[in-house]
Amino acid sequence: MSFINYASREINCKIVYYGPGLCGKTTNLQFIYNRMNPDARGKMISLATETERTLFFDFLPLSLGEIRGFKTRFHLYTVPGQVFYDASRRLILRGVDGVVFCADSQLTRTDSNEESMENLRVNLREQGYDPDRLPLVIQYNKRDLPNVASLAELHALLNRRNVPEIEAAASSGIGVFETLKTVIKLVLIDLKRGRRQ
Amino acid sequence: MSHGTFSLREPEYEALLFVLRKLLADASARVVFLVDKDGTLLASAGDAAGFDTTSLASLAAGNIAATGGLANLIGEKEFSILFHEGERDNMHLSVIAERLILVVVFDRRSSVGLVRLRVRQASARFNDVMAAAALAAIDAETGGIEELTEADIESLFK
Numbered sequence: 001m002s003f004i005n006y007a008s009r010e011i012n013c014k015i016v017y018y019g020p021g022l023c024g025k026t027t028n029l030q031f032i033y034n035r036m037n038p039d040a041r042g043k044m045i046s047l048a049t050e051t052e053r054t055l056f057f058d059f060l061p062l063s064l065g066e067i068r069g070f071k072t073r074f075h076l077y078t079v080p081g082q083v084f085y086d087a088s089r090r091l092i093l094r095g096v097d098g099v100v101f102c103a104d105s106q107l108t109r110t111d112s113n114e115e116s117m118e119n120l121r122v123n124l125r126e127q128g129y130d131p132d133r134l135p136l137v138i139q140y141n142k143r144d145l146p147n148v149a150s151l152a153e154l155h156a157l158l159n160r161r162n163v164p165e166i167e168a169a170a171s172s173g174i175g176v177f178e179t180l181k182t183v184i185k186l187v188l189i190d191l192k193r194g195r196r197q
Numbered sequence: 198m199s200h201g202t203f204s205l206r207e208p209e210y211e212a213l214l215f216v217l218r219k220l221l222a223d224a225s226a227r228v229v230f231l232v233d234k235d236g237t238l239l240a241s242a243g244d245a246a247g248f249d250t251t252s253l254a255s256l257a258a259g260n261i262a263a264t265g266g267l268a269n270l271i272g273e274k275e276f277s278i279l280f281h282e283g284e285r286d287n288m289h290l291s292v293i294a295e296r297l298i299l300v301v302v303f304d305r306r307s308s309v310g311l312v313r314l315r316v317r318q319a320s321a322r323f324n325d326v327m328a329a330a331a332l333a334a335i336d337a338e339t340g341g342i343e344e345l346t347e348a349d350i351e352s353l354f355k
Contacts, residue, residue, distance in 0.1 A: 001201045001202065001203055001235055002202045002203070003202070003203045003204075003205070003233060003235065003237045003239075004202055004203070004204045004205070004342065005204075005205045005210065005239070006204060006205060006206045006207060006210075007205060007206065007207045007210030007211070008210075011342070012237045014235055014236070042249070042251045042252065043249055043251075043252050045252055045255065045256065047259070056259060056263065057259065059236075059252070059255045059256075059259075061251045061252075061255070064353045064354075065352075065353050067345065067349045067350065067352060067353060068342070068344065068345060068349060070342070072353060075236060075237070075251075075255065087266050088263075088266075090266075091259075091262040091263065091265075091266055092259075092262075094234065094235065094262065095233075095234065095235030095236075181354055184350075184353070185350050188345060188350045189345075189350070191202065191342065191345075192342060192343055192345040194201070194202055
């Protein structure tokens with residue numbers, strides 16, 4: 001749920017990076033954190049295990065400037081991808097305004113991608129969202145690795161809604177900001193539409 | 198579908214600040230924060246300058262969400278009060294008006310008993326303000342959000 005503070009003229013939106021374990025959700029946030037102007041981003045918080053697997057969530061707040069006199073703030077979260085952290089994933093989806101589904105392009109991860117996308121849809125429904133209408137961007141990550149599925153295969157498997165999809169290699173930053181920009185646009189367009197209802 | 202927007206306008210914001218400042222004084226607290234359950238800071242009173250308030254809001258919401266999950270596992274709706282005791286400072290978190298989290302940071306000049314009492318008293322006032330905010334939102338001006346254009350959105354990325 002976006003929060004508009006008319007007193008301080010601020011718009012706050014929540015974006016969640018979702019996807020199977022080790023698909024690169026945290027890597028996306030780390031790249032954004034490292035490349036953003038320090039004035040435009042806050043501290044990145046990672047609640048992770050000792051082996052750097054996300055335990056609860058990563059959090060990165062961004063301030064992207066003003067539109068129509070409102071400061072825009074985006075709170076980026078990742079979920080823990082491992083299957084058994086489902087309770088945590090549901091909690092993090094609360095109040096979400098837009099989702100980036102980060103898919104692992106490697107052929108061996110096909111089932112994990114499909115399972116995670118289905119899990120996203122189930123958890124969104126549980127939080128009262130319509131999974132066919134929430135702003136969603138799909139990022140096909142790890143395109144730089146060998147043995148990756150074709151875009152057509154990934155599209156057929158994961159993108160039934162035909163939402164924007166972006167090829168990425170998050171560890172080297174390819175596609176990371178394009179993904180972020182795309183989801184932010186969708187969220188703001190949705191906010192504008194929401195205000196008209 | 199937009200899942201909804203929560204709007205806070207100047208009069209309600211000022212009313213929340215008033216209640217927060219009174220709570221700060223009555224509870225002899227160091228600082229008090231009002232956060233929504235999605236992890237956004239609404240307002241604060243006291244010496245907030247020394248805190249990373251954005252991170253604090255996010256983690257407080259995560260804390261309440263996680264303990265809420267634990268509560269559900271034992272058949273409770275939620276644990277509405279959490280207390281964290283430190284060596285020097287302590288933190289009291291409570292769910293108020295169903296959707297907000299009140300965070301009170303206090304040291305040895307106060308006590309958990311006093312904080313609990315003052316938080317309970319302030320909760321009723323917060324409930325009143327939030328009810329007024331909900332009413333105001335129904336027929337409020339939209340302040341230009343609905344006029345956002347592609348060009349406005351694009352300007353963020355230049």
